[in-house]
Amino acid sequence: MSEELASPSDAPRQGISSLEIGLRILNTLTESPKPLTLKQLSGKLGLSPSRLHKYMVSLQRMGYATQDQTQGYVLGKSSLTLGVAALSRIDPIQQAFQAVEALNRELDKTLSVTVWNGHAPLVIKWLDASQPVAVNVRLGMELSPFFSVSGRIFLAHLPDTRRDEILDAFYQAPPALPRHKGQPLKRDAFERHLEQVRAENLCCFYGDFLPDINVVASAIHDINGNISSVVSLMGLNGDTDVRPGSLYSEKVSGCARSVTEAICGARAQG
Known part of the structure; x- marks a missing residue:
């Protein structure tokens, strides 16, 4: 035969269209910051109000949707139960490990994952590139909050009182001033730097950590908005x-963002 026959796995698999419509309705309710009326849902989904109403009756009957005092539709208790069950099965650290392993294979760069141990970042994952960077950092090592990119990201997100305690203790007698873009940072400049790190969820070193070595890091957040871990990449x-x-800044940011979404779900659109 001159033509190859498509295998069954190549053909689109048939689904249940009514189920997919129901899930689209739930996704639309999830993404909305406020209750949606039947008319608003109808417009967003491209379904007639009469057809949509039948779906809403079934979703309410099963507890996946309900109406508030304004008669707008919101997610119901069954949706909450489903979400909590899904969250309970997610391991944030394993999600981070899998993501950096994939990024290490893709980019062939040195990557690490750190967590906050109460007063400093702790390296819990270290992946070398095929040509390792010569740095004295390895698995299980505690890093400086001031002289590491992950440390600065954690500092930037700490509660104000705890961050001030750490800054007070350090700047009373600093062993050396932290640097950024080659410039030493006194306390006021360092605090402004931390504000930028927090706003961008990104910290970059340009030879500030060690000569000729660049580093970039971004934070993975949990469902409460706290940092779960920090992903870092380094190279010459x-x-x-x-x-x-x-490229490398965007890849690290994208990695952290995708793991955050895997942990927390897609963020609601405001």
Whole structure:
């Protein structure tokens, strides 16, 4: 035969269209910051109000949707139970490990994952590139909150009182001033730097950690908005551009963002 026959796995698998419509309705309710009327749902989904009403009756009957005092539709208790059950089965650290392993294979760069141990970042995953970077950092090592990218991200997200305690203790007699873009940072400048790190969820070193080594990091957040872990990438400055908007900066940010979404679900659209 001159033509190859498509295998059954190549053909689109048939689903249940009515189930898919019901799930689209739930997704639309999930993404909405406020209750939606039948008319608003109808417009968003492209379904007639009469047809949509039948779906809403079934979803309410099963507890996946309900109406509030304004008669707008919101998610019901069954949706909450489903979400909690899904969250309970997620391991945030394993999600981070799998993501950095994939990024290490894709980019062939040194990557790490750190967590906050109460007063400093702790390296819980370290993946070398095929040509390892010569740094004295390895699995199980505690890093400085001031002289590591992950440390600065954790500091930037700490409660104000706890962050001030750490800054007070450090700046009373600093062993050396933290640097950024080659410039030493006194306390006021360091605090402004932390504000930018928090706003961008990104911290970059341009030879500030060690000469000729660039580093970039971004935080993974949990369902409560707290940092679960931090992903960091490093390489020689000759072939590892980590400036915001660069390939490696975008890859690290995207990795952290995708794991956050896997842990928390897609963020509601405001």
